[in-house]
Amino acid sequence: MVPSVSSVPEAAASAVPGAAPELDRAAEVLAGKRVVVLTGAGVSTDSGIPDYRGEGAPTRNPMTFDQFLASASFRKRYWAGSHLGWRMFDAAEPNGTHRILAELEDAGVVTGVITQNVDGLHARAGSRHLVDLHGSMDRVTCLQCGQSFARSSVAERISAANPGLTEPDLVRMAPDGDADVSEWEAFEVPACTVCGGVLKPDVVFFGEFIPTEKFAEASAIVAASDAMLIAGSSLVVNSGIRLLEQARRRKLPIVIVNRGVTKGDTRATVKIDAGTTETLTELAARLLPQPR
Structure with a gap:
């Protein structure tokens, strides 16, 4: 300490x-x-x-906002990695x-x-x-109706809907809360419980x-x-x-x-x-x- x-x-x-x-x-x-x-x-x-650009930081190509909006497959990949990254963020201490x-x-x-x-x-x-x-990873927003949710509640829904999603032995996390995942096509993406719209963590993506x-x-x-x-x-x-x-x-x-x-x-x-x-x-x- x-x-x-x-x-x-x-x-x-x-x-x-x-x-x-x-x-x-x-x-x-x-x-x-x-x-x-x-x-x-x-x-x-x-x-x-980890740092983005510090010594030893891997080269990354973060998902852009346009990619997230355009493809259900991209949203699956993002949410699978983001869920694993959120677990590590949530466990981190100041x-x-x-x-x-x-x-x-x-x-x-x-x-x-x-x-x-x-x-x-x-x-x-x-x-x-x-x-x-x-922005902050502890909030999630619906892109359709604007409803805001606590990230913890969305994480509970993700875990319940994707019981096979387990944390790899070594997760390579990024400062934006994302993590590398190799399989995501079967991932079930959470939807807004108010209007059924697309949910996005309340953070600024590249391109936003x-x-x-x-x-x-x-x-x-x-x-x-x-x-x-x-x-x-x-x-x-x-x-x-x-x-x-x-x-x-x-x-x-x-x-x-x-x-x-x-x-x-x-x-x-x-x-x-x-x-x-x-x-x-x-x-x-x-x-x-x-x-x-």
């Missing part, structure tokens, strides 16, 4: 080898400011959920990064968390001012647009903040770059914490090439008021 950051000594830089100058600089530019946080898949790797950001929000340092993740771990860790840009009101909510948090912290995102997805650009145009200091190169590195005030949990633990120890 990762300790509360309030119990971490301020001089703990050995946990992020070679990054002490960057940590000091990041703490300097964020100190006393209201910080908006943008997170990506890298913040959930310590919870056992890690140190999620808890630290919730603590920073409680302390008034963080104005809100904007996440590209769909795993729901920020909410479970206690983040309250949260925008899930790409982020809802306008959702992006506006994220933009409002950026506008109300004095600095931006980007954690665990390579910023390949356009939504993240657009928010970074909003912060840059307002001349906000921007700190990026991510393993490897990101598309925003040249626009960052400080870039720390390291994992998010150990880095944010130390950074938060510098930003949070220390007990007397």
Whole structure:
């Protein structure tokens, strides 16, 4: 278990080898400011959920929204894999990064968390001012009538209708909650219990647009903040770059914490090439008021 950051000594830089100058600089530019946080898949790797583009991540061709709509076979394949992926999402626990950001929000340092993740771990860790840009896997929506369902209830129906669907010994899961499956033609796809329509997890598929009101909510948090912290995102997805650009145009200091190169590195005030949990633990120890 990762300790509360309030119990971490301020001089703990050995946990992020070679990054002490960057940590000091990041703490300097964020100190006393209201910080908006943008997170990506890298913040959930310590919870056992893989990254999209990190070291060792397999090449994937995620299902597009058009494919999902066009073919019953595609929907069978998606729901079979998504059901197995959901089991692993549901079993995952928030890690140190999620808890630290919730603590920073409680302390008034963080104005809100904007996440590209769909795993729901920020909410479970206690983040309250949260925008899930790409939706959340814990909800399911009917594309015909708009009725919303808890994912847990849909999962129960899937398990009852597909008793032969068993979890493979080794499921290769993706950050979007999907999992690789080899057989799905016999899979029974759940239908809306209200109108019989097509059900879809309440997440943004490739080829879909982020809802306008959702992006506006994220933009409002950026506008109300004095600095931006980007954690665990390579910023390949356009939504993240657009928010970074909003912060840059307002001349906000921007700190990026991510393993490897990101598309925003040249626009960052400080870039720390390291994992998010150990880095944010130390950074938060510098930003949070220390007990007397």
